[in-house]
Amino acid sequence: MLMNRTTPFMVPVDDANPAIIKNEALCSECGHCFAVCEEEIGVAAKYLLNQREAYQCIGCGQCSAVCPEKAITGRPHYKIVKELIQDPEKIVVFSTSPSVRVGFADGFGKEPGTFAQDEMVGALRALGADYVFDVTFSADLTIMEEGSELLSRILKGTGPLPQFTSCCPAWVKYMENFHPDKTKYLSSAKSPIGMQGAVIKTYFAHKKHIDPEKIISVAVTPCTAKKAEIAREELCDAGKLLNIEEMRDNDYVITTKELVQWCKEEGMDLGKITPSKYDSVLGEGTGAGMIFGNTGGVMEAALRTVYRVLEGKEAPADFYQLRPVRGLNNRKEAEVTIAGKNLKVCILYGTAAAEEFLAEDMSGYHFVEVMTCPGGCISGAGQPDCGSVPVSDAVRKKRIASLYQADERAQYRNSMDNPEIGMIYNEFFKEPLSLLSETLLHTTYKSK
Numbered sequence: 262m263l264m265n266r267t268t269p270f271m272v273p274v275d276d277a278n279p280a281i282i283k284n285e286a287l288c289s290e291c292g293h294c295f296a297v298c299e300e301e302i303g304v305a306a307k308y309l310l311n312q313r314e315a316y317q318c319i320g321c322g323q324c325s326a327v328c329p330e331k332a333i334t335g336r337p338h339y340k341i342v343k344e345l346i347q348d349p350e351k352i353v354v355f356s357t358s359p360s361v362r363v364g365f366a367d368g369f370g371k372e373p374g375t376f377a378q379d380e381m382v383g384a385l386r387a388l389g390a391d392y393v394f395d396v397t398f399s400a401d402l403t404i405m406e407e408g409s410e411l412l413s414r415i416l417k418g419t420g421p422l423p424q425f426t427s428c429c430p431a432w433v434k435y436m437e438n439f440h441p442d443k444t445k446y447l448s449s450a451k452s453p454i455g456m457q458g459a460v461i462k463t464y465f466a467h468k469k470h471i472d473p474e475k476i477i478s479v480a481v482t483p484c485t486a487k488k489a490e491i492a493r494e495e496l497c498d499a500g501k502l503l504n505i506e507e508m509r510d511n512d513y514v515i516t517t518k519e520l521v522q523w524c525k526e527e528g529m530d531l532g533k534i535t536p537s538k539y540d541s542v543l544g545e546g547t548g549a550g551m552i553f554g555n556t557g558g559v560m561e562a563a564l565r566t567v568y569r570v571l572e573g574k575e576a577p578a579d580f581y582q583l584r585p586v587r588g589l590n591n592r593k594e595a596e597v598t599i600a601g602k603n604l605k606v607c608i609l610y611g612t613a614a615a616e617e618f619l620a621e622d623m624s625g626y627h628f629v630e631v632m633t634c635p636g637g638c639i640s641g642a643g644q645p646d647c648g649s650v651p652v653s654d655a656v657r658k659k660r661i662a663s664l665y666q667a668d669e670r671a672q673y674r675n676s677m678d679n680p681e682i683g684m685i686y687n688e689f690f691k692e693p694l695s696l697l698s699e700t701l702l703h704t705t706y707k708s709k
Contacts, residue, residue: 270295272305272324272333273316279489280320280336281642287332294324294333297651302633303613307439317438317709319612321431321633322485322642327651335485335643339519345477346389353477354392354465355385356457356543359400360483360554360638361517363663367656368521368645369531374659376667379536384524385481386537395539396480397546399453399460400553400562401676402685403428406702407450408566408676409693411628415602421445423607423626426559427704428452430490431633434709435612440619441708446629449703453553454480454487455496457543458510459701462499464689465542473503478511483554483641486633487514495704502700516643545681548668555661556637557586557593557608560630564597564606565675571600581674587665589636589654592618604628610635636661 272294274283299305302323308316325333346353365384366375385393407426414420427433427448436444451459457480462473480487490496491511500508515523524534539545549565552558561583568576585595586608593608605625609615610632618629634640639660640652647656673679690698 270305270309272298272318274318274333275316278318278320278336279492280318280485281322281325281333282336283333285332287330289330289332291329293327293329297323297327301611301613301635303611303616304435306613319431319434319438319633320486320489321612323634325485326640326642326646329650335516335518336488337515337519338479338488338513339515339523342477342479342513342515343388343523350475351477352391352471352475353389353479354394354461355390355479355481356394356396356399356454356461357381357385357481358396358454358483358554358638359546359551359664360641360644360660361481361520363554363639363660364483364517364644365520366531367647368517371531372659373647373656374661374663376663377531379538380531380534381520382539383534383537384520384529387529387534388523388527392540393537394457394461394543395546396453396457397550397553398543398679398681399457400550401547401679401682402456402460402702403450403453403553404549404562404566404676405682405686405693406456406698407448408563408570410448410450411563412567412570413694415604415627423623423629424448426630428553428559429486429632430484431486432612432615432631433706434486434489435615435633437706437709439616441706443619444706447706449705451496451702451704452490453550454482454511454514455490455704456702458491458496459499460543460685462508462510463502463701464685468542473499474505474508477513478509480511480514481517481520482514483517483638483644484514484634485516485642498701516641518643518645521645542681545679547676547679548671548674549676550679551667551671552664554638554664555587556589556610556632557583557630558637558664560586560606560608560628562676563628564599564604566677567604568599569675569677571602576675581668586630589657589661591635606630610637639664
């Protein structure tokens with residue numbers, strides 16, 4: 262077992278690491294951090310082969326998730342955001358990822374996986390948010406763009422197959438660090454948070470007549486790697502479009518843990534928070550966007566839309582409970598037939614598992630989902646640990662189940678049906694893969 266393993270190595274954390282920090286005084290040299298990085302993430306395994314090279318951290322933070330002393334933690338942003346909220350010249354906009362709503366209550370000692378969406382939004386309003394939006398909206402936007410790109414590759418040969426998902430920033434960094442020659446397989450679609458920030462400072466700012474330079478875009482996520490992602494030089498497309506130098510698409514990332522800590526510092530009790538709803542324009546998501554937080558969720562959401570496009574009708578019921586892509590196995594495969602085409606897909610979590618897949622013959626596969634964290638974003642390093650280090654599979658299963666239940670309750674379960682998605686295409690982007698879509702919603706990769 263990972264937690265019983267001893268090793269003479271510890272994960273080195275550079276002072277400039279944008280995702281995580283390490284307090285050496287707290288480190289007990291147990292080696293758990295290095296073990297998870299070697300066995301599940303695969304980065305430390307490469308370092309062992311050549312210790313003369315710099316340790317190429319991908320920011321996933323899973324080392325912090327297994328650290329019993331909490332010597333490694335996410336780099337905090339919430340105190341900076343707290344100060345900015347006090348500035349009357351700033352418009353502070355929060356966008357919350359799907360998994361946060363099933364981890365937030367965990368931090369207050371509630372039953373793991375408790376769905377606390379309205380309480381989470383209410384807490385952000387009480388903390389001083391000017392607007393609160395749902396990243397489930399931009400997950401739907403991602404499906405529209407990534408799904409269209411996949412169809413273009415399959416039907417028109419516009420790119421190599423299989424197409425890999427690009428939602429997980431740690432996975433993207435892994436590819437850039439260790440397989441730059443294979444980044445051509447990555448979807449060019451930005452992550453949902455990457456899209457959300459660009460849309461907030463263009464479409465939303467225009468609709469609300471807000472100076473985009475006054476907007477502070479804060480993503481609330483289960484993920485430490487998002488802290489590094491928002492600093493990518495490629496993710497400043499809103500500023501480029503508007504000719505505003507040095508304006509980032511997103512400004513800060515706070516994790517679920519940080520949000521809980523901030524709430525507790527303000528004396529909030531979960532049971533006394535006034536529930537609230539998301540703001541409109543970027544506040545409505547579908548069940549398809551909701552399950553982005555689970556391993557296999559992006560795949561299932563994408564296939565629902567691909568079926569609708571190719572068949573011209575609603576997908577059958579089994580596409581709304583696609584069991585072969587669900588569960589906690591770190592590798593799952595499925596074959597589906599849509600419009601007479603057999604599509605072979607693979608779902609992976611843990612970049613060590615992805616490394617094994619990359620070494621295989623990938624021909625015959627069409628679409629591959631990769632998440633770095635075990636079980637997907639529901640088990641990101643920024644999620645509360647529920648008193649277990651690392652988070653147990655029992656907790657992961659409850660969070661996964663909570664998101665699937667939310668999908669089943671949702672009014673809309675296909676990204677194409679989201680009325681706010683329809684509105685943003687009608688008013689702004691016109692269609693997926695349009696020139697403006699390519700400018701704001703897609704990105705490029707290079708060797709890091």
